[in-house]
Amino acid sequence: MERVLIADIGSHVDRDVEIRGWLYNIRSKGKLHFLQLRDGSGRIQGVAEENTVGPAYAEAIRGLKMEASVKVRGRVRRDERAPTGFELTVADVEVVQNPDLDYPIAKKEHGIDFLLENRHLWLRSSRPHAMMRIRDTAIMAFRLFFHEEGFLLIDTPILTGSIGESAGTLFEVPYFDLGTAYLAQTGQLYLEAACAAYGRVYNFGPTFRAEKSKTRRHLTEFWMLEAEVAYADNEDNMRLQERMVSAVVTAVLAGHRDDLAVLERDTTPLEKVTVPFDRQDYGDAVKALQAKGSAIQWGDDLGGEDETVLTKMHERPVFVTNYPKKAKAFYMKENPANPDTVLCSDLLAPEGYGEIIGGSQREDVLEKLLARIREEKLPEESYGWYLDLRKFGSVPHSGYGIGLERTLAWICGVQHIRECIPFPRTISRIYP
Amino acid sequence: MERVLIADIGSHVDRDVEIRGWLYNIRSKGKLHFLQLRDGSGRIQGVAEENTVGPAYAEAIRGLKMEASVKVRGRVRRDERAPTGFELTVADVEVVQNPDLDYPIAKKEHGIDFLLENRHLWLRSSRPHAMMRIRDTAIMAFRLFFHEEGFLLIDTPILTGSIGESAGTLFEVPYFDLGTAYLAQTGQLYLEAACAAYGRVYNFGPTFRAEKSKTRRHLTEFWMLEAEVAYADNEDNMRLQERMVSAVVTAVLAGHRDDLAVLERDTTPLEKVTVPFDRQDYGDAVKALQAKGSAIQWGDDLGGEDETVLTKMHERPVFVTNYPKKAKAFYMKENPANPDTVLCSDLLAPEGYGEIIGGSQREDVLEKLLARIREEKLPEESYGWYLDLRKFGSVPHSGYGIGLERTLAWICGVQHIRECIPFPRTISRIYP
Numbered sequence: 001m002e003r004v005l006i007a008d009i010g011s012h013v014d015r016d017v018e019i020r021g022w023l024y025n026i027r028s029k030g031k032l033h034f035l036q037l038r039d040g041s042g043r044i045q046g047v048a049e050e051n052t053v054g055p056a057y058a059e060a061i062r063g064l065k066m067e068a069s070v071k072v073r074g075r076v077r078r079d080e081r082a083p084t085g086f087e088l089t090v091a092d093v094e095v096v097q098n099p100d101l102d103y104p105i106a107k108k109e110h111g112i113d114f115l116l117e118n119r120h121l122w123l124r125s126s127r128p129h130a131m132m133r134i135r136d137t138a139i140m141a142f143r144l145f146f147h148e149e150g151f152l153l154i155d156t157p158i159l160t161g162s163i164g165e166s167a168g169t170l171f172e173v174p175y176f177d178l179g180t181a182y183l184a185q186t187g188q189l190y191l192e193a194a195c196a197a198y199g200r201v202y203n204f205g206p207t208f209r210a211e212k213s214k215t216r217r218h219l220t221e222f223w224m225l226e227a228e229v230a231y232a233d234n235e236d237n238m239r240l241q242e243r244m245v246s247a248v249v250t251a252v253l254a255g256h257r258d259d260l261a262v263l264e265r266d267t268t269p270l271e272k273v274t275v276p277f278d279r280q281d282y283g284d285a286v287k288a289l290q291a292k293g294s295a296i297q298w299g300d301d302l303g304g305e306d307e308t309v310l311t312k313m314h315e316r317p318v319f320v321t322n323y324p325k326k327a328k329a330f331y332m333k334e335n336p337a338n339p340d341t342v343l344c345s346d347l348l349a350p351e352g353y354g355e356i357i358g359g360s361q362r363e364d365v366l367e368k369l370l371a372r373i374r375e376e377k378l379p380e381e382s383y384g385w386y387l388d389l390r391k392f393g394s395v396p397h398s399g400y401g402i403g404l405e406r407t408l409a410w411i412c413g414v415q416h417i418r419e420c421i422p423f424p425r426t427i428s429r430i431y432p
Numbered sequence: 433m434e435r436v437l438i439a440d441i442g443s444h445v446d447r448d449v450e451i452r453g454w455l456y457n458i459r460s461k462g463k464l465h466f467l468q469l470r471d472g473s474g475r476i477q478g479v480a481e482e483n484t485v486g487p488a489y490a491e492a493i494r495g496l497k498m499e500a501s502v503k504v505r506g507r508v509r510r511d512e513r514a515p516t517g518f519e520l521t522v523a524d525v526e527v528v529q530n531p532d533l534d535y536p537i538a539k540k541e542h543g544i545d546f547l548l549e550n551r552h553l554w555l556r557s558s559r560p561h562a563m564m565r566i567r568d569t570a571i572m573a574f575r576l577f578f579h580e581e582g583f584l585l586i587d588t589p590i591l592t593g594s595i596g597e598s599a600g601t602l603f604e605v606p607y608f609d610l611g612t613a614y615l616a617q618t619g620q621l622y623l624e625a626a627c628a629a630y631g632r633v634y635n636f637g638p639t640f641r642a643e644k645s646k647t648r649r650h651l652t653e654f655w656m657l658e659a660e661v662a663y664a665d666n667e668d669n670m671r672l673q674e675r676m677v678s679a680v681v682t683a684v685l686a687g688h689r690d691d692l693a694v695l696e697r698d699t700t701p702l703e704k705v706t707v708p709f710d711r712q713d714y715g716d717a718v719k720a721l722q723a724k725g726s727a728i729q730w731g732d733d734l735g736g737e738d739e740t741v742l743t744k745m746h747e748r749p750v751f752v753t754n755y756p757k758k759a760k761a762f763y764m765k766e767n768p769a770n771p772d773t774v775l776c777s778d779l780l781a782p783e784g785y786g787e788i789i790g791g792s793q794r795e796d797v798l799e800k801l802l803a804r805i806r807e808e809k810l811p812e813e814s815y816g817w818y819l820d821l822r823k824f825g826s827v828p829h830s831g832y833g834i835g836l837e838r839t840l841a842w843i844c845g846v847q848h849i850r851e852c853i854p855f856p857r858t859i860s861r862i863y864p
């Protein structure tokens with residue numbers, strides 16, 4: 001008998017097939033048993049009638065516990081009432097392993113801590129499955145976007161010397177005889193080297209922040225995509241970002257209406273995510289926020305609350321541009337039109353989600369960059385190779401980083417980004 | 433004037449264009465200057481005649497140092513003698529930044545330590561460029577293979593509790609109030625959880641080994657792809673692996689003849705990489721090695737030298753199957769036909785390259801797995817969630833891990849895997 005995946009069942013109507021999977025639920029009505037089956041590719045209902053399957057199978061079926069692994073053989077029937085349009089008339093059931101214990105994740109509501117502690121099992125539920133399918137598609141959409149744009153993927157290192165944005169949030173790793181290495185919180189500086197070699201480059205990998213932040217927007221380990229382009233200013237940068245975000249949203253909408261429905265995501269706001277996105281100068285944003293009662297002063301970085309308020313004024317993602325120099329990292333290029341600000345932009349996702357991208361034009365003038373490194377009292381000797389990039393063929397260049405899980409939280413309309421990664425890491429969790 | 437990429441120059445013949453890039457070399461013959469230009473997308477020669485460009489440009493050109501960043505404007509000419517088939521007749525040159533210093537990487541041969549110390553600049557050379565282009569294609573080929581096969585990408589965590597293969601080679605990371613976290617040296621256990629949820633899964637990310645090995649096959653940070661399939665035995669596993677490897681080799685051959693030529697790779701052996709690959713039982717391999725003079729005894733793992741000898745007996749990659757249990761990890765499934773061995777296979781790349789994949793069927797019987805964990809004196813309490821997978825719907829399942837850089841070293845025919853990653857990390861290097 002042919003073994004088939006539930007996802008492919010539609011091409012086997014009225015044929016006998018074998019499904020290998022798990023029993024995620026069972027309901028019985030006298031001698032009629034409704035087996036809810038899943039195999040990772042999809043879900044289907046198997047209907048087993050005791051008179052048809054015979055007493056041995058009937059007994060086996062009655063003894064099944066949730067999440068038993070089973071091979072179920074039977075005939076595929078078209079059934080308009082079934083959510084997928086198909087049903088399986090069960091001929092027999094082969095039990096691979098039937099749990100001794102009751103499955104810990106039942107229908108009842110569980111607290112988030114319990115679910116996270118059982119993440120290895122929780123992944124089997126329909127909500128995480130929908131999320132992981134969307135995550136998979138979004139990642140492929142990101143990669144295909146850059147592939148088709150002629151970017152070269154450059155995987156930047158995780159283990160790095162003392163170089164990066166802010167030393168206070170670095171994880172430390174004892175490293176042989178070299179002292180301490182740090183887990184990279186950005187690959188940007190490496191991408192700047194690579195973009196001087198290959199023009200247009202990106203990375204996409206895990207990123208680490210030892211921040212003691214316990215908010216719905218923070219993980220200690222998350223995935224980030226960074227892109228860097230030579231001979232590009234921050235205007236080019238924003239145009240690249242909006243095309244990229246729009247491509248990813250389009251890919252998710254095209255392939256995952258069903259999964260978005262499982263996540264109870266209203267897709268109306270997503271349909272509006274079309275190029276170009278809105279743009280707002282930082283100064284104007286501060287005024288708008290003050291008018292709404294925020295205590296923000298010119299010079300402050302936008303807080304999470306400010307971002308939420310601001311994004312609710314926009315239907316589409318909005319770029320906030322030209323932040324004060326003192327609120328941003330040392331490598332951002334001074335704005336010639338106003339040297340108190342830098343040529344940068346944060347992209348805020350709508351509906352209150354806030355920052356998903358931080359980007360800027362980079363300081364390409366050696367003397368200015370060096371002055372900023374000294375101003376910030378960064379360890380100059382660690383930046384030797386980075387300064388080389390301004391000595392040998394420096395060019396205007398720009399880039400950005402987008403947080404994958406924050407982007408997914410917005411696209412999927414979920415509250416906390418810990419739902420958007422298979423095994424979330426927070427300051428209080430490294431298990432399972 | 434239209435700005436074009438060198439890669440697209442063929443569609444601009446006899447038109448005036450602007451190229452933005454770098455001068456990687458210059459040669460002069462009296463008043464004739466040959467500018468070797470690169471922009472990351474390709475390379476082209478610009479010919480500047482002093483009488484044509486005028487005295488100001490001529491002076492600028494004469495003053496250019498290697499790796500100066502320049503915008504060069506001129507007319508595209510078809511030229512059969514040029515390596516790319518095109519040449520640029522230079523009209524003018526705009527210098528973006530001309531180095532004060534001589535570029536450190538000259539034509540002369542440099543030692544590997546010097547090149548690694550200047551990896552941020554070395555990346556600009558033709559050999560690393562060829563390698564990074566092939567790496568980009570190989571990574572996309574891996575991902576598209578699994579995408580098209582219906583696998584779900586599951587990014588497994590890097591920061592983990594005390595769980596993994598061998599505690600002796602783990603990097604340690606102080607982790608808030610939770611004590612010590614470790615950098616994952618495999619995501620396999622997590623993928624096993626995910627494959628019980630989604631059937632067919634893979635990951636692809638950086639992996640860490642704190643091994644004090646200073647060989648041409650070792651990096652402390654490298655990229656690994658792992659796949660895990662439910663309801664699959666090790667025979668299915670090997671079939672998946674050979675199709676995957678063959679798909680990647682095919683993609684590289686299809687797109688990178690020119691880059692393989694830069695790397696001086698004879699592609700004849702690669703043409704022979706067709707499915708099915710050879711298979712050899714471990715016991716037979718030991719006998720064959722002994723006949724060649726190796727000191728290996730039944731029960732030993734294959735050393736690097738043994739692998740080299742063995743692969744030279746095969747034209748194609750070869751699976752060595754059913755290793756002794758004591759030489760392999762605790763999670764591999766006992767071979768019912770010979771309980772001293774396990775259902776596993778290592779895939780050795782030909783031409784002396786050796787192991788690129790380690791795979792096995794996993795022990796799916798709770799009692800046997802538990803016995804192995806106790807035999808190996810592993811911390812049982814850390815494996816609670818992993819043991820759950822054998823309690824709730826355990827199924828036969830198999831998987832493997834393939835090292836990206838080792839695979840690239842073989843495909844590209846390079847000696848040392850440090851060439852196969854943008855910024856290599858070894859026990860003595862985390863700079864740049």
